[in-house]
Amino acid sequence: MRGAVLHAPGDIRLEQRPDPVIAAPTDAILRLSATCVCGSDLWQYRGADAVATPSPIGHEYVGVVEAVGDDVSIIEPGQFVVGSFLASDNTCPICRSGYQSRCVHAASIGALGAQAELLRVPMADGTLVATPGLPDDDLIPSLLAASDVWGTGWFAAEAAAAGPGRTVAVVGDGAVGLLGVLAARRLGAERVIAMSRHESRQRLAAEFGATDIVVERGDEGVERIKELTDGLGAHSVIEAVGTQESMMQAIRSTRPGGHLGYVGVSHGVELPGRELFFSGIHLHGGPAPVRRFLPELIDQIWRRETNPGRVFDLELPLDEVAEGYRAMDERRAVKTLLRP
Amino acid sequence: MRGAVLHAPGDIRLEQRPDPVIAAPTDAILRLSATCVCGSDLWQYRGADAVATPSPIGHEYVGVVEAVGDDVSIIEPGQFVVGSFLASDNTCPICRSGYQSRCVHAASIGALGAQAELLRVPMADGTLVATPGLPDDDLIPSLLAASDVWGTGWFAAEAAAAGPGRTVAVVGDGAVGLLGVLAARRLGAERVIAMSRHESRQRLAAEFGATDIVVERGDEGVERIKELTDGLGAHSVIEAVGTQESMMQAIRSTRPGGHLGYVGVSHGVELPGRELFFSGIHLHGGPAPVRRFLPELIDQIWRRETNPGRVFDLELPLDEVAEGYRAMDERRAVKTLLRP
Numbered sequence: 001m002r003g004a005v006l007h008a009p010g011d012i013r014l015e016q017r018p019d020p021v022i023a024a025p026t027d028a029i030l031r032l033s034a035t036c037v038c039g040s041d042l043w044q045y046r047g048a049d050a051v052a053t054p055s056p057i058g059h060e061y062v063g064v065v066e067a068v069g070d071d072v073s074i075i076e077p078g079q080f081v082v083g084s085f086l087a088s089d090n091t092c093p094i095c096r097s098g099y100q101s102r103c104v105h106a107a108s109i110g111a112l113g114a115q116a117e118l119l120r121v122p123m124a125d126g127t128l129v130a131t132p133g134l135p136d137d138d139l140i141p142s143l144l145a146a147s148d149v150w151g152t153g154w155f156a157a158e159a160a161a162a163g164p165g166r167t168v169a170v171v172g173d174g175a176v177g178l179l180g181v182l183a184a185r186r187l188g189a190e191r192v193i194a195m196s197r198h199e200s201r202q203r204l205a206a207e208f209g210a211t212d213i214v215v216e217r218g219d220e221g222v223e224r225i226k227e228l229t230d231g232l233g234a235h236s237v238i239e240a241v242g243t244q245e246s247m248m249q250a251i252r253s254t255r256p257g258g259h260l261g262y263v264g265v266s267h268g269v270e271l272p273g274r275e276l277f278f279s280g281i282h283l284h285g286g287p288a289p290v291r292r293f294l295p296e297l298i299d300q301i302w303r304r305e306t307n308p309g310r311v312f313d314l315e316l317p318l319d320e321v322a323e324g325y326r327a328m329d330e331r332r333a334v335k336t337l338l339r340p
Numbered sequence: 341m342r343g344a345v346l347h348a349p350g351d352i353r354l355e356q357r358p359d360p361v362i363a364a365p366t367d368a369i370l371r372l373s374a375t376c377v378c379g380s381d382l383w384q385y386r387g388a389d390a391v392a393t394p395s396p397i398g399h400e401y402v403g404v405v406e407a408v409g410d411d412v413s414i415i416e417p418g419q420f421v422v423g424s425f426l427a428s429d430n431t432c433p434i435c436r437s438g439y440q441s442r443c444v445h446a447a448s449i450g451a452l453g454a455q456a457e458l459l460r461v462p463m464a465d466g467t468l469v470a471t472p473g474l475p476d477d478d479l480i481p482s483l484l485a486a487s488d489v490w491g492t493g494w495f496a497a498e499a500a501a502a503g504p505g506r507t508v509a510v511v512g513d514g515a516v517g518l519l520g521v522l523a524a525r526r527l528g529a530e531r532v533i534a535m536s537r538h539e540s541r542q543r544l545a546a547e548f549g550a551t552d553i554v555v556e557r558g559d560e561g562v563e564r565i566k567e568l569t570d571g572l573g574a575h576s577v578i579e580a581v582g583t584q585e586s587m588m589q590a591i592r593s594t595r596p597g598g599h600l601g602y603v604g605v606s607h608g609v610e611l612p613g614r615e616l617f618f619s620g621i622h623l624h625g626g627p628a629p630v631r632r633f634l635p636e637l638i639d640q641i642w643r644r645e646t647n648p649g650r651v652f653d654l655e656l657p658l659d660e661v662a663e664g665y666r667a668m669d670e671r672r673a674v675k676t677l678l679r680p
Contacts, residue, residue: 093570102596256441270610281624281626289620
């Protein structure tokens, strides 16, 4: 099969890779309908995360089940399925508490490489959720978004306790931040402040329901948020970048007793304990337990109530995966969808 | 009046200080029935927090109202009252959301010096809660505990989401940690693991309802907690020390998706962002909004349902304040009650 392989920072190639096979009786093999490039792939692409090259890459996927192992009893060949970026058994105590991303048997999909034609998914019954039927083609981008960015944006908004009567600020205008805006509105937030200085992203934020746009960042951004919230800060803040600057901006934008949901994969961040202590905020985040939300998110998409697939502003054949990365790296695209 | 003054690290003296007077129309003057020494006073006493000497000190207090300003309408002379270590108006949006410790008009009681005969309390109507009548003398230690350590332990247990079906681990065996044990049990936790290597504190933890004692600390302590929790970590962890070691021990003792309530005043702590991210825990803490809990805690004490005053294992006349500090500094006493 054809699959993307990262050779070195900036060097991604589509290559012939061996077709995956059932390796454990709980595995499923999917023929992918769509896959995409994640902001977190860019950390590796840019060399910020070390890579043992050459490595398969990609962890977002939707597709049709081709084969299942002997112990798979819920998922069946022929079903259209959505899975999370981390495989999970969905039965351990951590999964049952809703944190499938920290399943005691969690396995990385990224290491298996979902930017490909075929994908082996471990613990298929725990990891995958089937749609009610084969989806219309126009639903595929949104279902693919549910696999990571939509689930992550939703988790961030829940972690930030977005809801009625609350003002939500969103730090980060990548796909996850933009979908954090959409999730916050779906959860009932009255006011959602998107922090972005890019016009096209501001427009998408507004389409997703942002009521205010703040272009300042860092301490100036914090001041703007305070001006918009009677000097108090936002009730809820979503952090979707993962740098020291973005985390401090997020912490300082949250009012005392407020909630910060942080989902930007942390890079080089050190949180000052004393400032955090006196901030009096709630902090929750990490790799999103997307599996928890999949049934609900799929249902919303199936009913055409939400259209998170709008974050894909570039669609390419898988053959052009390298251009897909370049476009995101250069911020010409918010998110690239790839058709195998 | 007589009041304690900290001159330099290790040098605390009882001196004649001017009687406090009504300075603002929202003030009250209290004649204190009891006051005490806090673990957080020890940071100054030990020189870890800089002190502009000579400074009044002490922020825990109960007593009888002697006088009130013209704008005080709820609190009346003659009432027996309990207040928090931070004065708050109890009407601003932050107070109304339950975070009176971060009131937009918050004022430090410590700077006014509650280790004294008399105390001026700003924003008396917002800060003070009257008991149903003059208390029996045996209730005074518990009512005094409500002023800080009991309210702080309660907040920590709530921040850690202690409750039915959950296992709670407590890092720190000072008065707050021990009262965290009591609070966790009152909130319905089935299992409470106290981390302590001091026999007398272990006994008090057991009296407060600890079901397990762990004597190891640091990484070994974390391993012990995991052994006791099927390798997962505790659902809820209370941190009541404030050092780098105790915070890391607490973070690592919390299972993914679990809750860490931290109330040890942070000293020299830097939290590694990436480890915190992948921990997937909830983090909440800071200066406890004791005022939120005072009505409930006073009610419990008045009904003699809880006896948090048991943390006082040394009672001295205010004249012997220096010995009260020394005994706590040398860990001969958990907490010193002072009678003016």
